[in-house]
Amino acid sequence: MFEALGNKLQDILDRVGRESKLTEKQVKEAMREIRMALLEADVNFTVAKDFVARVTEKAVGQEVQGSLTGGQTVVKLVHDELIQTLGGETQQPTLKNEGNVWFMVGLQGAGKTTSTGKLAAFYKGKGRRVLLVAADTQRPAARDQLEVLANQVGVPVLKVADGETPQETRRRLDEYLKTDFRDLVIVDTAGRLQIDEALMDQLANLQTELAPTETLLVVDAMTGQEALNVARVFDERVHLSGLIITKMDGDARGGAALSARSVTGRPIYFAGVSEKISGLEPFYPDRVAGRILGMGDVLGLIERAQQADLKAMEVKKPGDFDLEDLLLQLRQIRKMGPLGDLLKLIPGMSRALPEGFNVDEKQIQRIDAMISSMTVKERRNPKIIDGRRRKRIAAGSGSTVQDINRLLKMHEQMKEMMKVLQRMSGPGGMGKGMK
Numbered sequence: 001m002f003e004a005l006g007n008k009l010q011d012i013l014d015r016v017g018r019e020s021k022l023t024e025k026q027v028k029e030a031m032r033e034i035r036m037a038l039l040e041a042d043v044n045f046t047v048a049k050d051f052v053a054r055v056t057e058k059a060v061g062q063e064v065q066g067s068l069t070g071g072q073t074v075v076k077l078v079h080d081e082l083i084q085t086l087g088g089e090t091q092q093p094t095l096k097n098e099g100n101v102w103f104m105v106g107l108q109g110a111g112k113t114t115s116t117g118k119l120a121a122f123y124k125g126k127g128r129r130v131l132l133v134a135a136d137t138q139r140p141a142a143r144d145q146l147e148v149l150a151n152q153v154g155v156p157v158l159k160v161a162d163g164e165t166p167q168e169t170r171r172r173l174d175e176y177l178k179t180d181f182r183d184l185v186i187v188d189t190a191g192r193l194q195i196d197e198a199l200m201d202q203l204a205n206l207q208t209e210l211a212p213t214e215t216l217l218v219v220d221a222m223t224g225q226e227a228l229n230v231a232r233v234f235d236e237r238v239h240l241s242g243l244i245i246t247k248m249d250g251d252a253r254g255g256a257a258l259s260a261r262s263v264t265g266r267p268i269y270f271a272g273v274s275e276k277i278s279g280l281e282p283f284y285p286d287r288v289a290g291r292i293l294g295m296g297d298v299l300g301l302i303e304r305a306q307q308a309d310l311k312a313m314e315v316k317k318p319g320d321f322d323l324e325d326l327l328l329q330l331r332q333i334r335k336m337g338p339l340g341d342l343l344k345l346i347p348g349m350s351r352a353l354p355e356g357f358n359v360d361e362k363q364i365q366r367i368d369a370m371i372s373s374m375t376v377k378e379r380r381n382p383k384i385i386d387g388r389r390r391k392r393i394a395a396g397s398g399s400t401v402q403d404i405n406r407l408l409k410m411h412e413q414m415k416e417m418m419k420v421l422q423r424m425s426g427p428g429g430m431g432k433g434m435k
């Protein structure tokens with residue numbers, strides 16, 4: 001769903017990424033573009049404005065941390081702000097040991113009945129004894145639809161009768177629960193095509209009677225900002241506790257989902273991601289934010305880089321890259337975890353590396369041993385290592401002269417590669433370590 005927005009944000013942040021130190025002007029320019037991208041994605045005006053204001057405030061004048069480029073710092077700030085805007089920590093409806101009554105409300109077509117069935121499946125899977133209540137007193141078809149879903153999931157359903165009063169429904173529910181213990185009752189209420197007073201009265205009366213522990217509004221991501229207007233009206237009348245946003249698998253621009261938390265002040269509990277009964281997921285702000293920025297992996301890399309303090313990897317010029325630097329880099333990289341995983345995290349790295357370039361942990365250890373067997377003078381200037389010294393170094397590190405030759409050749413190749421990378425990406429483009 002967030003594809004277009006994601007692509008735009010990634011473009012903007014890529015461009016920022018070329019600068020290792022950011023000026024206030026650059027940050028403001030990027031933020032102006034981000035604001036445009038958010039608005040184009042149908043994000044609420046105030047939400048977009050506040051979003052960029054907060055990122056700008058944090059970014060401007062911020063000392064570029066450790067070895068991160070300015071661009072990466074901004075990516076992190078934008079990512080953090082996306083998570084906050086989406087609600088921060090994942091939140092789920094309150095679930096007591098028993099006596100849970102959840103009220104499902106929403107406009108017709110939003111996916112209320114489908115989501116009720118999905119919730120039943122989800123919580124049945126967690127060992128809950130679920131009862132569904134089909135409470136639309138005017139549309140028998142709606143009740144039948146829920147019954148089909150209940151059968152599919154394998155949970156009982158209590159259907160109200162045409163024109164039944166809330167008091168009667170309460171009594172029948174109490175009767176039912178006397179004979180069949182259920183710890184989670186999910187009530188699918190009546191929906192209308194549009195908000196109307198009669199519907200709201202009816203919902204409010206049933207709510208008073210059933211005293212639900214959660215009131216969940218189901219909104220359709222495809223309806224954009226209108227979904228949030230709907231949410232406001234429902235909240236005024238039946239006080240919502242949380243939201244379920246459906247059709248996140250569709251091609252909605254995403255603004256509604258992004259703005260929902262800020263506009264309504266209510267958490268998004270779940271996202272509907274398909275028509276199937278299993279198509280409901282708890283809403284994870286961090287994962288959604290990562291998906292939007294297509295940056296999940298890079299963020300992992302940034303975090304690991306922060307931990308390993310890659311300052312030690314700084315090299316002044318590719319031409320000055322000596323074996324001492326190589327050794328330092330290898331040791332730093334080892335601190336960051338398995339090398340294969342790490343290389344995969346770097347965008348474009350698989351393309352930049354020579355065919356068949358592969359360094360495993362054991363190889364790193366062997367290289368470490370070889371370089372450690374050299375004198376500092378040799379590490380600084382490998383050209384002085386002659387045949388006699390190669391033999392000694394091989395013996396000292398438990399390797400062969402061929403290994404030493406290969407290492408020296410690899411070092412030359414890496415130097416070349418760094419020059420190429422530097423040319424490809426412009427000053428600082430691949431981060432300080434590559435400058």
Ligand code: GDP
Binds near residue numbers: 111113249250275
């Ligand atoms: P209600 O009138 O609010 O009860 O809406 P329904 O539950 O009948 O859903 C309306 C339509 O939306 C149905 O065709 C559902 O299959 C579809 N639907 C509901 N949730 C989702 C979802 O998360 N993804 C997709 N793709 N379709 C959904």
